[in-house]
Amino acid sequence: MINTNKNKRPKIFATLPALNESENIRQFIRDIMMQDYAEWNLIVCVNQPEEWWDSPEKVSVCHDNALTLNYLQGINDKRIFLLDRSSKGNGWIGKRHGVGWARKTAMDFACTMAGNTDIILTLDADTHYPSNYFDSVINALESYPDATGLQAPYYHNLTGNEQADRAILRYEIYMRSYAINLMAIRNPYCFSAIGSGMACSVEVYKRVGGLTPKMSGEDFYFIQKLRKAGRVIINCETVVNPAARFSDRVYFGTGPAMIRGKDGSWDSYPIYSMESFKKIADTYALFPLLYEKDIPVALDEFLLQWSGGSSFWEPLRLNSSNVDAFVKACMQRFDGLRILQFLKADNKNYKTTDEEKLKELLGSKLFSDIEKPDVSNVKDFEKLSVDEMNMLRDLLTEKERKLQRHIKLA
Template sequence: MLKSDLSRIFVAIPLMNELDNIPILLDQLINQSLRPVIISFCINQPESWRKSPDKKEIILNNRKTLLYLNKVSASFPIPIIVLDHTSPGNGFHSNVGCVGLARKLCIDSFLSFTNSNDIIVNMDADTYYPDNYFENIIDIYNQLPLLSGVCAPYYHKIDNLPEDKARLMLRYEIFLHYYTLQLLLIKSPYAYMPIGSAMSFRVEAYKKASGFKVKDAGEDFYTMQQIRKIGIINSWLDNTIYPAARISDRVVFGTGPAISLNLKNQIKKYPFYPTYLFKKIESYYQILEHSKTTDDIIKNLKEIIPKEIILKIYKNHPQRDKFVHAIHEYFDAFHILKFLNNNYSVDINNDFEYFKNFYQELFKKDITYKNWQEISIDELNLIRDDLYNYELNLHRDKLNFLLMNKTDKKLWKYLKMF
């Protein structure tokens, strides 16, 4: 793999049922202040959908998208790769849309042209990106040569949604900010939100992480988890992306499925875990950082990590920094979520109360409402804005800390609280 000090942008974009969004997306790409080297599109759907009458329109839309991109690519000012996983026999052998596989195939299509220092930017066709998005991304990576990935700030558009769907969309985004803020406040190494349309990473980190994690669901989550284990992820940029909020069954997790649910089922799938559980995780972090002996760590961490695993980790990593790193590597984003789920039975009646307590404590503002249904869309939007801005400020503080410590090899080498 070639090494270069100058980073370049390579773009991966999965497409399914996106014909109407393509012209707008192409305009956004042309108008970027810094143009990418290559854009790769993967038009896809499961092959099994050909047998489903209700998927006929999606397949037709994909076919038209394929024809349109093949025509446009000949004269487009940026090189385009068009991957056809929509034509008969070319569809994915899966019963659900596999956006992770589509992203992986896009990346595979240009990976041989990249240098280790180049940046892979993941985009979605229904998302608005500022004209300086690529320039801003490159600037952050250039300022922090050891940075592995970026999860950009996001803000879902709700303009065209009916009130019931806007409420669901806002609750879902409030949940995302709540979850990230809880992790930021306890100084978790995994305090970022992996949204596919907002993710980027260095080629070197992507390869070390063994590429995109192709699963039936949660590919973005698992991929960025591995990127984080390679190096630090930044979540502050000088601009924000704006994903569309639309009903979709293309993936199992994410915005589309979240607003397809009714409120009760959304609460079950995306509950506001009570603050005391995050505080419990924070206490484990403190034990890990400050315990004098391995026996102390084993004694106090056995609730979250089996004793035999801690002993095995210690045997392989007896040096303290490496041992702490390995524990954080084990108790990763997945295990944090698993811990929360194992220690919390979803309480639909108290879901709003858990959020309200957190919000009131953080902002010193009273919320007089008793449930999600009572709050107006305008007021939910204001709450979303409060959380969005507070999270951004914490990410900015974190970035400033990284900039002041960009030569601290231990900080960049090990998973640590900061």
């Protein structure tokens, strides 16, 4: 919850993990300096493992980080705070390293300076932020003071490099079809986790136990924490623009997906059948009845495997004092991670291609007759032009934004 007194608006504490970002840091700082919202601080954690200084394969990253440090140290602005986890003697030691630790370090540092009603933002150096971004985040949080956080919408600008553009468009088609299907069934986890566009108050950050550091996917787990603590805003006036780049600095996410996709491997990022999402919706709808006793649900096979053959529901019943507490416990246990795991498992039951499943979505009642495109040529993504792929991406983007504006809170 944030202070809604417009006479004393919250201060923004923008946090940035930076590794090998010297080529992006100047434009990033320009974006921050151009923000309309004046009350902000920026905390940058430049980081890499200490042992990389002695690694012929990795030492170039250390030198790149040194360039970033030198540039930031030369900026005469008291609003910018620099956390050096990169220079010799200051790098990460042991298992505590990676973007998750860097993001957590910056966010935890923000908590030492900020008041409980101030706002923590998570940013990325390769992302473009329009000048009204900070103001839009504050406006959204003030409009929904009981929300626990915000996930901003995103859009990857194309690069002009066909290989990179095809990869990011294919990845966005996967991401957006996933989110649209979850919004269509009004699932509480109907958002895409984008680390460059999350926000919450300091009070909420402390209440959920902060960010759990992960080598990859720390944004996914953090936004889940926020959703389990309350409602998350999925509608925001403006959009962040992450870069479309091949990157292996994390184990999964946009960069690794693009690398795999460049080689034609999209098995980890399929388009899921709408029928799979219906099974999720049908199971969620039965949560109140399951408080009384076990009854057959569409996800029984998956849940039995996950729970080792025992009842998935009985432990939740025993720890719930009433049906409302039970429904909440079900929602929290069968969370976004379990949904994704189920979708991957259930996808094996469908022999249709990704292209056919996308056409199923585009031809569904979610899209009006005016919105429905001619998809007769969508038979093989690899044979579509970049312009045709971009048309599909933009169609899904427009539908996702309409749903976000309608739903507002996940």
